[in-house]
Amino acid sequence: MRKRDLGILLLAAFAIFFSLQHEGDFSFKEAWYHLSDEYPIKFEAERLPPPVVVDLNGDGKSEILVATHDAKIQVLEPHRRRVDEGFAEARVLAEVSLLPDKIRISSGRRPVALAAGVVDRSYKHGEMRKQVVVVVTSGWLVMCFDHNLKKLWENNLQDDFPHGAHHREIAISISNYTLKHGDAGLIIVGGRMEMHHQNSMDLFEETMTADEGGELHRRNTNEKENSGSGNVDLRHFAFYAFAGRTGTLRWSRKNDNIQVQSSDASQLIPQHNYKLDVHALNARHPGERSLYIPTITNHTQVWWVPNVVVAHQKEGIEAVHLASGRTICQLHLPEGGLHADINGDGVLDHVQVVGANGAEQTVVSGSMEVLKPCWAVATSGVPVREQLFNVSICHHSPFNLFQHGDFARSFGRNYDVGSLEVATPILVSRDDGHKHRKGSHGDVVFLTNHGEVTSYSPGLHGHDAVWRWQISTGATWSNVPSPFRMMEDVIVPTLKSFPLHAHSDKEVIVAAGEHEAVVISHGGNMLASIELPGLPTHALVLEDFSNDGLTDIILVTSGGVYGYVQTRQPGALFFSTLVGCLIVVIVVIFVSQHLNSISKGKPRASSDHRIVANMKISCEILCGPML
Structure with missing residues (x-):
């Protein structure tokens, strides 16, 4: 064979090899969609809860719960045809209206929180576990439905809050823990309100309707404000606990009531024989108000059950006694950023990073220094004991020798810092050969609206930071600052880590912007990319809706919901x-x-x-x- 022919074959083989390496052994294919009426979000309070992937009837097939702006909850069946056929419309299995039966008034009926869980205890292995659906509306109506969306009960908590207050934080927790004999499970609803009249359309709707119930609510509110008792303190997180099947109120905590009755830690926090697994989901725009949804699960195979519920709030973490609602302890944390043990020393750290696009000045924790755009600062301890690192997340300069604005910072490009936006950083666990607590010690990953994804790992002895990699992706976006905190056409970016397989410990990174989402390996290699058909109004939902053990992706836009199924290419x-x-x-x-x-x-x-x-x-x- 001639050398020329061998050279041609060699070039062709190299081209095939590198194209296979770029393609990877998995991809995300278009699976299903569900369209809704176009509803631009003008205020943060109008943002609906994200879809919930859940097996309602216990048949092993997942359904998707979707909330709509016309006060409905719909159950969708993901399309199960071949994945190479493109998007197909998802079938609506059932839907229920949140409006009153007799008077169809939508005021206060917009869903703001949605959750599903099991309230019945299961003692037989393989027994079908039917779940309940809990919805909280903007008017503080708590509704519970069974797996067929038949209403079980409804409670109105509107009288506990002043007129004109709107949700700042909201959370739902569902467990099979019972407080009283005869109950089936426990449902805890928690939230915090704020007085911002321009932050929601409900105020206008209530003013226009002006029904008799609204007038009665105003009179009751005024009486409570004058008496100074019975009303919720807006500065604190309010909790309500209901029996799972009947909705009977078991306890409520409307004000901050930290009570220290004994110095014996075993009496205050009886956790030595109990296991509590709490998972927090954040589904709000980074840098804006966050809604935290704590979920209690009992993964132990023994007889004991959880005894506290942990609420991850905007201003910190609070542990509440599950049986009485009494606050056991609180930990106040700085707002925003990443709170995690990034260097594995057992001390809580805080990573801050800000953009410059209409953002207010942010002060570094534990100092009077103003945080600069393009820079990330990590501090250790609560309160702050020391600063761990101060590094750049924009165009990387070798050894990080030059300060912000110098020549090396913008070498090779004209970097626009004035329009910079950043996503909340994440911690990606990394195996370094040593044992660490779960969720501690890893690489901190950052994302800017220019599509730059940057990774830093803790330096020697937990101090300083080592630059690992930086790649430029198509996950770009741009939000124009708007007065009066309006949220119209605001793009919500995504920066998360997730396992590709349900039983895998290895995580990959997903970064999504305005038109594209990319999946990145822990080492900074591009694994897959997805073209987005619309502007995301929520962070991407990462769940397995195809029941194959592989994590799928759900995109939420102002005009619909789109599902992407993960497909493997074993060859x-x-x-x-x-x-x-x-x-x-x-x-x-x-x-x-x-x-x-x-x-x-x-x-x-x-x-x-x-x-x-x-x-x-x-x-x-x-x-x-x-x-």
Whole structure:
């Protein structure tokens, strides 16, 4: 075979090999969609809760709960056709209206929180576990439905809050823990209100309707405000606990009531024989008001149950006694940023990063220094004991030698810091050969609206930071600052870590912007990309709705919900291995032919000398000796 042909084959093999490496062994394909009436979000209070993926009837097939702006809860069935057929419309299995039965008034009926869970105890392995659906509306109506969306009970908590107050934080917790004999489970609803009249359309709706119930609520509110008792303190997080099946109020905590009755820690926090697993989900715009949804689960195989509920609030963490509602302890944390043990020393750390697009000045925790755009600052301890690092998250300069604004910061590009926006940083666990607590010690990953994803790992002895990688992606977005805190056409970016498989400990990173979402490996390699059909109004929902053990993606826009299913390509790795072997074989053949050509060239030169000598002898015989 000629060297030219080998060279062509080698180039083709390299092209196939690198294209396979770029494609990866998985991808996210268009699966289903569900359209709704276009409803632009003008205020944060108008944002609906994200979809919930849950198996309502326990048949092993997941359904998707979706809230609508016309006060409905819908149950969707994800499309189950072949994934290469593109988007297909999801089927609506059931829906229920949150409006009153007799008077169809939508005021105060917009859903602001949505959750599902199991309230019945299951003692048999493999028994079908039917779940309940709990909804909290903007008017503080708590509704509970069974797995068929049949209403079980409804409680109105509106009288506990002043007129004109709107939700700042809201949370729902569902567990099978019972407080009283005969109850089935416990549902805890918690929230905090704020007085911002321009922050919601409900105030306008209530003013226009002006029904008799609204007037009665105003009179009751005024009486409570004048008496100074019975009303919720807006500065504190209010809790309500209901029996799961009946909705009977078991306890409520309307004000901050931290009570220390004994110095014995075993009496205050009886956690030595109990296991509590609390998971917090954040589904709000980074840097804006956050809604935290704590979920209690009991993964132990023994008889004991959780005894406290932990609420991750905007201003910190609060542990509440599950049986009485009494606050056991609180930890006040700075608002925003990442709170985690990033260096594995057992001390809570705080990572702050801000943008410059209409953002107010933020002061670094524990100091009077104003946090600069493009820079991330990590501090350790509550209160702050020391600063761990101060690094750049924008265009990386070697060794981080130059300060913000210097030549090296913008070398090779014109970096617009004035329009910079950042997502809340995340902590991605990394295996360094040592044992660490779950959720501690890893790499801190940042995302800017220019699509730059940057990773830093803790330095030696937990101080300073080591730059690991930075890549430029298509996860870009741009939000124009708007007066009066209006949220119209606001794009919500996504920066999360998640396992590709349900039983995998290895996590990948997903970053999403205005038109594209990308999946990145822990080492900074691009694994997959998704083109988004609309502007995201929520962070991407990462759940397995296809019931194959692989994590799927749900996109929420102002006009609908879109599902992307994860598909595996098991032959990609094997085929890339074969192509790699083919490249090695071609290189070996090429080298062997080259060596053979060299070895054959030497005797050919000696034979040429013999031919010349023979010609010289023949000439001497014919013509005589040469002079």
